[in-house]
Amino acid sequence: MASKYRQRDESLYTEEPIDEKYSNDPHILSWWTDTHDLILITRIKRYRWLWHKGVADRGVSDDILDITPEATITHWRDIDPLCRGRTIKKVLTDFARSRARDAGLLSHLRPAEWKTCKLCGEPFIEDSLPLPLIRRIGINQIVFCGPCLTDIFFNDVSVRGTQDIAHDDALSYMRELASILGYVPPRDFGTTPEDTASLTTEQQLAIFEVLQRRPSIQRVRELFGSWFQALVDAGVLEDGTQQMVLGTKCLAKDGHVCLSLGEKTIDDLLSSLGITHNKEVLYPEGNYRADFVARDLFIEYLGLAGNPDYDAKTKLKQRVCKKHGIKLLLIYPKDLIARDKLVDKMIDALIDGGEAYEPTQARTRAHGQLSLFDGLERDSDSSTDGTTDDNVSHALDYDVNGQLYLFPDAPISRQLLLFPPRW
Numbered sequence: 058m059a060s061k062y063r064q065r066d067e068s069l070y071t072e073e074p075i076d077e078k079y080s081n082d083p084h085i086l087s088w089w090t091d092t093h094d095l096i097l098i099t100r101i102k103r104y105r106w107l108w109h110k111g112v113a114d115r116g117v118s119d120d121i122l123d124i125t126p127e128a129t130i131t132h133w134r135d136i137d138p139l140c141r142g143r144t145i146k147k148v149l150t151d152f153a154r155s156r157a158r159d160a161g162l163l164s165h166l167r168p169a170e171w172k173t174c175k176l177c178g179e180p181f182i183e184d185s186l187p188l189p190l191i192r193r194i195g196i197n198q199i200v201f202c203g204p205c206l207t208d209i210f211f212n213d214v215s216v217r218g219t220q221d222i223a224h225d226d227a228l229s230y231m232r233e234l235a236s237i238l239g240y241v242p243p244r245d246f247g248t249t250p251e252d253t254a255s256l257t258t259e260q261q262l263a264i265f266e267v268l269q270r271r272p273s274i275q276r277v278r279e280l281f282g283s284w285f286q287a288l289v290d291a292g293v294l295e296d297g298t299q300q301m302v303l304g305t306k307c308l309a310k311d312g313h314v315c316l317s318l319g320e321k322t323i324d325d326l327l328s329s330l331g332i333t334h335n336k337e338v339l340y341p342e343g344n345y346r347a348d349f350v351a352r353d354l355f356i357e358y359l360g361l362a363g364n365p366d367y368d369a370k371t372k373l374k375q376r377v378c379k380k381h382g383i384k385l386l387l388i389y390p391k392d393l394i395a396r397d398k399l400v401d402k403m404i405d406a407l408i409d410g411g412e413a414y415e416p417t418q419a420r421t422r423a424h425g426q427l428s429l430f431d432g433l434e435r436d437s438d439s440s441t442d443g444t445t446d447d448n449v450s451h452a453l454d455y456d457v458n459g460q461l462y463l464f465p466d467a468p469i470s471r472q473l474l475l476f477p478p479r480w
């Protein structure tokens with residue numbers, strides 16, 4: 058099929074005309090304020106031509122509803138004929154579009170520009186990239202063309218990985234990936250947009266060059282037995298018997314000194330979840346220190362689990378915790394390669410610890426910079442059963458609310474953005 062993923066000069070985001078009846082709807086204008094205009098301007102600046110769509114799981118109507126008293130909305134919905142037979146989100150989205158046009162707010166829109174692809178050197182127009190590709194690099198740093206990104210993320214070889222990579226090349230792939238990322242690469246790295254959208258252009262360029270040599274899952278299994286073992290063999294992850302090559306001492310994003318890449322991965326994860334934490338906190342007895350304390354939860358990263366001396370010390374710490382009624386969470390190197398599960402584990406432990414930690418609050422607080430839990434968008438690109446252009450273009454469906462669901466058939470699941478995308 059002549060794919061929109063394989064071209065560089067066609068703009069994919071043509072605007073549908075807006076029905077004139079929305080432009081001057083008195084029922085909305087009666088409660089519309091300067092702050093509402095400001096919301097539109099902010100989105101126009103940040104999301105450019107996608108500003109009224111559901112970006113990062115939120116459409117413009119969500120932002121409008123957020124700052125408008127519920128009673129105002131209820132009253133408006135009851136009296137405005139435009140709301141009959143249509144969802145208020147759809148009405149608000151259409152109103153916002155006409156408002157932006159009529160009030161001159163679109164002057165803040167930085168239109169799509171011609172760029173030169175940093176990978177292939179070909180000229181392309183920014184909005185020739187389908188949304189799943191834009192989501193992987195961020196709308197404000199589009200410097201790679203659609204065909205190049207498609208090759209990296211969506212063609213058969215890149216989705217499945219290369220089957221014939223040599224042992225040593227696979228090891229350097231692991232090390233390079235870890236050192237560019239600055240955290241332990243999870244098993245499924247590169248399959249969700251957030252993996253790369255949070256990176257700078259320079260990091261993206263480096264990562265894309267590395268991803269072009271990605272070994273397939275089968276190949277990793279053949280060579281090492283598992284992704285985890287591959288990371289251990291490459292010296293990225295420690296275990297009880299092997300020494301680390303990488304990151305023996307490194308700084309977490311919040312400035313905490315970490316003694317391994319694994320520790321740094323946990324530290325950065327806590328930060329990205331908005332969980333305040335301290336490092337190297339003393340236990341109430343025994344002169345032991347905990348790797349992390351987050352609220353009332355002690356967290357130990359057991360990098361050397363399997364080593365008898367180390368395991369004995371862990372047992373002692375567990376005993377101290379039991380005696381003093383301290384909640385203790387043990388994290389193993391293996392936990393680091395499945396981030397979704399690790400986050401669940403952390404949040405469950407925090408909630409059990411007494412003080413409730415509400416992910417929804419974190420999300421609200423972080424809104425605009427990062428959204429922690431995308432309930433509706435589940436990336437299905439990671440499916441191994443032939444993700445091709447067909448699946449991807451199917452994923453670009455709009456629903457009646459004007460929201461854009463990338464993967465309408467995907468199961469609803471809590472999705473984590475570990476690192477804020479640069480939208």
Ligand SMILES: [Zn+2]
Binds near residue numbers: 178204205
């Ligand atoms: Zn290119």
